[in-house]
Amino acid sequence: MNFPSDEVRNKWLLYHFLKKSYTDTGISEKDAEDLTEKRILENSKNLFGFHGLAWKLGQISLEFFCLYFLQDIYLPKEDNAAAPLAAVHEELWHDIQESIIGNGPEQLGRVLPRGTGKSAFGTLGPTCWAVAYKHKTYVLICSDIGSTAEKFIKDIKDNMIENQYIESAFGKVLDDKNRDFICNATQLEFTNKTFVEAISSTSPMRGRKYKNVRPDLIILDDYQSEEDCRTEEAREKKWKKYSDDVKFAKQRPVKRDGKVIKKGTVLMAWGTQQHKECFYSRLIKTTTWAFKKEKGVLVNDVDEYFNSGLWLEFKNILNDFKNNDRLADAKEFYYKNQDKMQYDILWSEFWDCLELALDYFENPSSFKQEVQGDVNSIGEKWFKHQRTETRKEIESHNFTKTMLIVDPASGGGRKNDYSAYMIGSTADNGFKYCRKGELAKINARQEFDKYVDHMIDLLLEYPSITHVFIEKNTFNGADANQLEKKLKEHPLLKFRNIVIINETQRKNKDDKISTIVPFVNRGEFIFCSEDKEFNEQFMEFCGQRYTLHDDAADVAAEFFLRIDQIKNPVIIQTFDRSLLF
CATH class of the missing domain: 3.40.50.300 (P-loop containing nucleotide triphosphate hydrolases)
Structure with a gap:
């Protein structure tokens, strides 16, 4: 893009908006041009100086004031990132x-x-x-x-x-x-x-x-x-x-x-x-x-639009989780059909149809609220796609970190009848896996020992677990202390050097879960197909206020956000000193 010189640009702005100030009053195009040229000639010695013509025009035109006097913000130039209005x-x-x-x-x-x-x-x-x-x-x-x-x-x-x-x-x-x-x-x-x-x-x-x-x-x-x-x-x-x-x-x-x-x-x-x-x-x-x-995408129904025609084909390519190049392939499909996949948007000079579509596919509910101003979308399910593999397929991967996340049920209401347990791992392929998601019918307050003993069972079932996270809100550390005591007394687990993380949850649950929506929808967080009850509850999440059971989504988000922060314990091995000689 070729940019005009400062002098040429400024004179054009002055002429254009001075003429516009006349046409806005109903004066004909020809008369407006004559008046503009006359006014510029009369003020030729002081167009942009102190209280000159530009100053006078800016007084009655906010648009001219912004585009001329604040041009480094609003006017596209070589040295800024401004987009056309x-x-x-x-x-x-x-x-x-x-x-x-x-x-x-x-x-x-x-x-x-x-x-x-x-x-x-x-x-x-x-x-x-x-x-x-x-x-x-x-x-x-x-x-x-x-x-x-x-x-x-x-x-x-x-x-x-x-x-x-x-x-x-x-x-x-x-x-x-x-x-x-x-x-x-x-x-x-x-x-x-x-x-x-x-x-x-x-x-x-x-x-x-x-x-x-x-x-x-x-x-x-x-x-x-x-x-x-x-x-x-x-x-x-x-x-x-x-x-x-x-x-x-x-x-x-x-x-x-x-x-x-x-x-x-x-x-x-x-x-x-x-x-x-x-x-x-x-x-x-x-x-x-x-x-x-105003809404950002100027179509009647974004759900219908992005789930039909060429955009549906794009979506199917994007969600082909067996294809590691699915994002690149989806973009290639878009560029081949770009002319046919354009749609009207509020700020076409700055926004991009492909980027907006990708935002929609990552989190349709959030997109409809933030971009379309559709408050009726509040209460919709947050997760639109869930990539799954069989447990056998999942266990064939090479895992680098593994942790157990526990969310105890302690109340007596309908929302408190599950204790959620999840074993999650990162793999060397860059993906995160829910190796096991379990909603146990254990009320931790009424069945405390059973609740803690189930953690022991899972630690024995998955020897690669190095960390256990238990939220502190329910028992204020009593369950973590009991687990630690049982680990020290266990003939096998006492040698595992398992780290127990017991922290109070202060972050809003909706905020926490919302951060994993794009990763789930893009297939970068993979679940076990056999864990049907866990998966179904996870996919039903539509915000804490509108969801009966949020245990699965809560532990999944907790794992996803914590796993990258943990460091595996250093394992020290002893050996016979005589082997050195």
């Missing part, structure tokens, strides 16, 4: 511009797929524009956690300070060396007496002021975290936080003689739906908000 970005900028300086809605929202650039296009550029021209005096950005908030401040600072395009047209808008101005990890004060602050969603908004001015632009950028969506209680808490705090941090419009002479606070929200009743799902239904929702 999509229609969704141009539309977003237009709507933001209308809300801030036009007659647009005071509460504007978007639900967009992950990877669309919500923060870059919805928060970073518009914030810089709003404070540079003092369209807004106090911009408050709120995101799920503090580190994200701090990153917003850093990005704004990095792109506004020592920016040659901005300094030429505005002068010095940010002076981090002048102690008269606030400049820290969460706050920036500009030389034109405007202020940007970024906070986490747990911080209160009410009562915040800058020079006796309340925030007049509030941006809720990924305002909710996964934890905020996990339970009904968490979702209610998040909505109450918004209702009791955010709405009351707004500045009311100033009216005189029945006319609005100063707009009130503009409230904007960008995010992704994570549940049918999450914050963004509720906000999108609120009548006082102007919301739009």
Whole structure:
């Protein structure tokens, strides 16, 4: 791709958007060209300088401001990785511009797929524009956690300070060396007496002021975290936080003689739906908000599309687990039929049909939620394919590490009637194997000795086991201590140097299990075909909230994530010293 010189590019941007500012008002193409050429000629001595024509145009055009003054972010160049804009970005900028300086809605929202650039296009550029021209005096950005908030401040600072395009047209808008101005990890004060602050969603908004001015632009950028969506209680808490705090941090419009002479606070929200009743799902239904929702793949039904025609053939090649080159062969099939396998996507200038399809095949449920905004997919089965081999086939491999994972059942409810045992190994072919998956009808609290003795049986059955993992949550180490005692007393096992890992599980189970979904769906985690009950329960998993029994998925994920971290015990052998002489 050939890139124009800076001078040519900048003059084209100025001409194009100046002309567009005329055509947007309804002026004909010919008249717009004449007016544009006249205006450029009149300002020929100061096109890009201090308060020159570019500065004046940027004041009324957010898109021009971003593409010219912040061109290192948004404009494709030889030395950056920017992609051409999509229609969704141009539309977003237009709507933001209308809300801030036009007659647009005071509460504007978007639900967009992950990877669309919500923060870059919805928060970073518009914030810089709003404070540079003092369209807004106090911009408050709120995101799920503090580190994200701090990153917003850093990005704004990095792109506004020592920016040659901005300094030429505005002068010095940010002076981090002048102690008269606030400049820290969460706050920036500009030389034109405007202020940007970024906070986490747990911080209160009410009562915040800058020079006796309340925030007049509030941006809720990924305002909710996964934890905020996990339970009904968490979702209610998040909505109450918004209702009791955010709405009351707004500045009311100033009216005189029945006319609005100063707009009130503009409230904007960008995010992704994570549940049918999450914050963004509720906000999108609120009548006082102007919301739009976009999906990444522009087809009616991604399940039907990716499971028919050429994409079904692609899927069958990809899931041929007996073929070690299945991924390369599937890609080769795609490239041979590339023209016929294209489909409409939201950001075709940046996204790729093949990469999106592979994301779908790895985890369809996650894809439909994250890319398609389909909250109805929550509750679907997570695992779409399970590669199996017979126990005889599995045992023919050369294993490098082996461990036993145990999840004791201790309660009396329907979800607590299985104690799950799994023997897992890594092999020298790079795959991981569930050599034995067992759901024993043992209630560990009521049948404690039986529960521990079954571990002993499995250790004897599989001599290559070097590590045993038992979660500490249930018995607080009593079962691990009992196992250790029995190992020391056992005539055979006391020589095995078996390592017992007994740790409390603090990580969310859904988060843990979600990490193994692509590996299972790609056939890189292989199960034993004889373990039907274990396999069936494993494949039924559709999230902790929607799954009756999650024992099989839980121990499988625990094994998969731990096996690479363990080191086999060093075995010291003694021999007769006389053999040395």
